Amino acid sequence: MAIAGGTLARARSAGEESHAVAIVARPDLPVDNLSFAELRRVMLGDRQYWTRNLKVTLLVRAPGAHERDVVLKTIYQMSEAQFRQYWIAKVFRAEATSAPRIVYSNEMATELVAQIPGAVAFVDAAQVPKDLKILKIDGRLPGQPGYPLH
Amino acid sequence: MPTVGGPETAAPQYPFLKISGFGDVDFSATDLQAPAAHFQAQTLLTDHSGFELGQTTLHLISALSPKVSFFGEVTFTARSDAGTGTPPAPGFNLEVERLIIRYDFNDYFKLSFGRYHTPINYWNTAYHHGQWLQTSISRPEMVQFGGSFIPVHFIGALGQGEIPAGGLNLNYDVGVGNGRGDVISRGGDAGDINNNRAWLVNTYILPNWAYGLQLGGSVYRDELNPLGLAPAQEWIESAHVVWSKETPEVIAEFANVSHQPSNGGPVANSQAWYVQTAYRLPWFGKLFKPYYRLEQIHVPHSDYIFQNFVPTFTGSTSGVRYDFSSFAAFKLEYRYYWRRDAPNFYGAFSQIAFTF
Numbered sequence: 001m002a003i004a005g006g007t008l009a010r011a012r013s014a015g016e017e018s019h020a021v022a023i024v025a026r027p028d029l030p031v032d033n034l035s036f037a038e039l040r041r042v043m044l045g046d047r048q049y050w051t052r053n054l055k056v057t058l059l060v061r062a063p064g065a066h067e068r069d070v071v072l073k074t075i076y077q078m079s080e081a082q083f084r085q086y087w088i089a090k091v092f093r094a095e096a097t098s099a100p101r102i103v104y105s106n107e108m109a110t111e112l113v114a115q116i117p118g119a120v121a122f123v124d125a126a127q128v129p130k131d132l133k134i135l136k137i138d139g140r141l142p143g144q145p146g147y148p149l150h
Numbered sequence: 151m152p153t154v155g156g157p158e159t160a161a162p163q164y165p166f167l168k169i170s171g172f173g174d175v176d177f178s179a180t181d182l183q184a185p186a187a188h189f190q191a192q193t194l195l196t197d198h199s200g201f202e203l204g205q206t207t208l209h210l211i212s213a214l215s216p217k218v219s220f221f222g223e224v225t226f227t228a229r230s231d232a233g234t235g236t237p238p239a240p241g242f243n244l245e246v247e248r249l250i251i252r253y254d255f256n257d258y259f260k261l262s263f264g265r266y267h268t269p270i271n272y273w274n275t276a277y278h279h280g281q282w283l284q285t286s287i288s289r290p291e292m293v294q295f296g297g298s299f300i301p302v303h304f305i306g307a308l309g310q311g312e313i314p315a316g317g318l319n320l321n322y323d324v325g326v327g328n329g330r331g332d333v334i335s336r337g338g339d340a341g342d343i344n345n346n347r348a349w350l351v352n353t354y355i356l357p358n359w360a361y362g363l364q365l366g367g368s369v370y371r372d373e374l375n376p377l378g379l380a381p382a383q384e385w386i387e388s389a390h391v392v393w394s395k396e397t398p399e400v401i402a403e404f405a406n407v408s409h410q411p412s413n414g415g416p417v418a419n420s421q422a423w424y425v426q427t428a429y430r431l432p433w434f435g436k437l438f439k440p441y442y443r444l445e446q447i448h449v450p451h452s453d454y455i456f457q458n459f460v461p462t463f464t465g466s467t468s469g470v471r472y473d474f475s476s477f478a479a480f481k482l483e484y485r486y487y488w489r490r491d492a493p494n495f496y497g498a499f500s501q502i503a504f505t506f
Contacts, residue, residue: 037317037358040358040361041319046257046312046319046356047257047312048254048257049254049256049257052255052256053216055216055217077361077362077395079436081436081473081476082396084476084477085283088170088283088505089276089277089280089283091170091209091211092170092209092278092280092283093275093276093278094211094219094221094248094250094252097211097212097213097219098168098211098213115161
């Protein structure tokens, strides 16, 4: 079930300040929910296709961004140095043609997600535009108990 | 770090060629009184101390379309006979180490053709020619470049993919191609040495329940026609277990190579293994990673294929890696070798390895 950005406010409890990080995608992405294990496979570049003809494009915030810190700590469990080396090695092993694309702001992330079929980005859950959808992780949205990215 | 498409354009560009590289500069000093027979040049076991320019490696990647990609790797290696002979030998050898064109049907099946590092061994396909990528200065001797124990290169076709398999994340490679050439340390780049194709099956799992763990094994089969020796059937079985986190990092591999004369006769089994462990220290900015490796190769005298090419020894390596920059590292090592057929020896080694 697709969840648009405007629905997120109702999913969060009133008055809650959230630093949760949301995974956003175009509404036409044929995936609405990922298990955490599956999300990790996508982020590690082990899963590179959503469907046979729709390739995954990863957009990751530049170093220093809170969203990047959350992704590195929670999903990759890597330091900056380990993350760099991981992707250099991944490409060198011919397992991927490129590392995740770096974006420098949430606005840039959401603009590129809207333009690139198959792209996903990690943005502040409070800054998701209405025209993008938020992917659930293990059936949970940002702000719900058990949501892992914060 | 590798990135896609330079300027902030949404549309991917094809083809998009990116070139990156690796290099290293080494120093070695041992108590060897003569060259260490059957060890390869990149193990740095010379009988006089000095600096050595390591391999300069260029890596070329180009996405030709959303589903077709090209990977290439070329190296430049200093020659010890540079300037000698008529005409004078050049200073460096150029090698095409890998040349791969791949079509991705989906995540479960990708088909490629070209020259590979034979996927029957973890180290061979994890680190390739990138010294900066690996923790230690040199590779385990069983997979050393120029060595003969494992066929380092493979020319042919490879089917590969990853299947979720209930959270096991089962990866596989199935290949067929030219096996070893008449020089058994090299692949059949200019054609197969006989009418028998080599084939291989490699599988490994990356289970969800143990993020960082890799367990795998492989089988390889070839018929050899080595220069000056009787033809032989070759079977290689190998297994590996890897914990790829840095606190600790553990890599362990074992391989058995069987040779049997093609016209019948006893089978000779040669075996090799290593265990390497490292730990990223939490102090000093997490820049230091000490490591230790124990390795062994045993070639029985009955293995007429390997006996003049592969050393029998046990080696102990201890060292430390210092990442003084994001893309460059300094490594220091001490090694001791016990040899079956020659005196033991020791050595100290250093390396600056980098990527660009």
